[in-house]
Amino acid sequence: MATMRDVAQLAGVSTATVSHVVNGTKKLSPETTEKVLMAIAEANYTPNTLAKSLRSGQTHTIGVLVEDIRGLPVAGIVSGINETLSKSGYRMILHDLHLLEKLYNQYEQIGSYRQRINNGVSLLQSSNVDGIIYVGMHDRHLDYLFDPMETPLVFAYSHGTQQDTYVTYSNQDSAADMTRYLLSKGHERIAVIAGHPHSYPTARRMHGIQMAMQQVGLVIPEEYIRYGNWEYESGIDQTRELLKLPVRPTALFAMNDLMAAGCMRVLNEAGLRIPEDMAVVGFDNREIASYLQPPLTTIQLPTTEIGTSAALHIMEKINNPSTPPVREIIHCSIIERLSV
């Protein structure tokens, strides 16, 4: 590999001059510039990133800490991050925390959870990353962990701590939008199969739904609201309960596609037609949504956009450390299929 010294020798100048030509850090005479460029081409010179970083203290590398790359929204976000970073000449060190096995619910293992995050952060810091993007939802302990960190940090997907930059999607507005969509299709008796009762997304989405109803002077009766646990089976169970009601809803808003799939199965078995007898909508636009019968109308999470935006924010923070924290909430779009 040719070094700067080789080029300098070839062009008959000093390495300083070569450096200035390469980086455009100083005005040089056209002749010298030309000579150097020729020499660079001839030697097939490419600057050594390590030396550059060692000297300058910047690696042009972003550490991306993901809870689990196998989670679908995570992959989309990483994809967006990567695309945006590469366009600006940044690399990405990915570190997977392997948190898909839900140990974060089990108190005795929280230590191990923290441990994994700490290890991840150490790994990234030892890689001299210029900034870190944390991708995931389970950020409860992060404020504690990241506190003593001087590296710029952006949360993607999760909300981070209040004093940090994050970019996420809108739970409330999206749910409200979907509700309005159902209303616009003439549905007034809308039932909800919510997620886990004490979870943040459940609360926000519920709020959005109720707001949208209220705006048109309607209210969801208590017996139309059923809480599941995000899983397929709970969609089944809760829908069965709903069908027992004396006055049936005409539309069913499941807070994710998995539960919506459960709904549809029950409706099918009960001989109800979708959407004629009952409309169903979901949330997430997972792969399964396209293959349900009928294909499910649902909400698309803006994963790529979240990634893109997080990447832009981290670069901004790096180049301008005094940037105030940004809280960005990206809107979701409705994917219209045939279940309404």
Added chain:
Amino acid sequence: MATMRDVAQLAGVSTATVSHVVNGTKKLSPETTEKVLMAIAEANYTPNTLAKSLRSGQTHTIGVLVEDIRGLPVAGIVSGINETLSKSGYRMILHDLHLLEKLYNQYEQIGSYRQRINNGVSLLQSSNVDGIIYVGMHDRHLDYLFDPMETPLVFAYSHGTQQDTYVTYSNQDSAADMTRYLLSKGHERIAVIAGHPHSYPTARRMHGIQMAMQQVGLVIPEEYIRYGNWEYESGIDQTRELLKLPVRPTALFAMNDLMAAGCMRVLNEAGLRIPEDMAVVGFDNREIASYLQPPLTTIQLPTTEIGTSAALHIMEKINNPSTPPVREIIHCSIIERLSV
């Protein structure tokens, strides 16, 4: 950040001594070692990776080039790679080629395809990675591209070129296994909904199926073999054709879960019960397989294992450059559900 010089000063020794303590590269007196260790602890010293790499020429970093992280098997493989690498103190630079939009089929865009790969490789090489793992299936042009590369290279998922190390899964054996499984359940009239007719997996899986049949003295009649294109709709179309046959098969082997889902829909609509009237199996174990009615018996790709193994191979190659190429084919397992 404390440097080696600080530690040396604190301990009253030279930096060389500190280096030797840190790396265990030379036998030193217990007293000196102790002094140095104390100083390291006191200064909270952690070695600078950049300086280390610059000097030693090793970065302990692997470049992972993926065709598209949003592809499901890809995420699993990356997950496996990452876990194994971190355990050995390696980092991972991930670069996504964003190839999910199927431009590789369009001849006029092959240039752009190559371009993207070249850019990716350049990015990784400029990051001074110690080795590269290529994750993807579309490796047709790679031998051409990687030829002038001196960096150790391992293919994961795809077959790479014949003279390179790769690790993939077994198409033929898995299909044979599944066929034997069907046979063991008493099915003799097995129909196949194959993938795209000229694709490699289709050919290998077909071969596996036919071998397994032959071994018990059976043969699949030509009209039981139908070619789709891996998509849901083609599962639907081909199953309709199969149902027109005078003698119906008792089992249906779709070469992926999407087509199997299509099959099941048609069978449902035709009023046939699964598995009583017809058994169905798929391939891939995508998310959808669990949520079909009944849940689909299918084949699990060993994604994590592929990743793990690829990571081990690349580290082996780095530490021992003369390692001969390894061709590893990992076996898939059958996920038994209720569709047989």
Added chain:
DNA sequence: ATAATACAGATAAACGTTTAACTCGCATCG
């Protein structure tokens, strides 16, 4: 004419390690 300024480029010190070569004292040995 002379001082001040601008310009183009060179010099050399850093950045934080690793490691070959060296020093120095001490035991070993024929």
Added chain:
DNA sequence: CGATGCGAGTTAAACGTTTATCTGTATTAT
């Protein structure tokens, strides 16, 4: 007793850049 070898630690060069400071010449202002 001089040569030899060894053990423990030091010295300093090297890895390939960046960049503050310096030099020397040309331009401009007074």
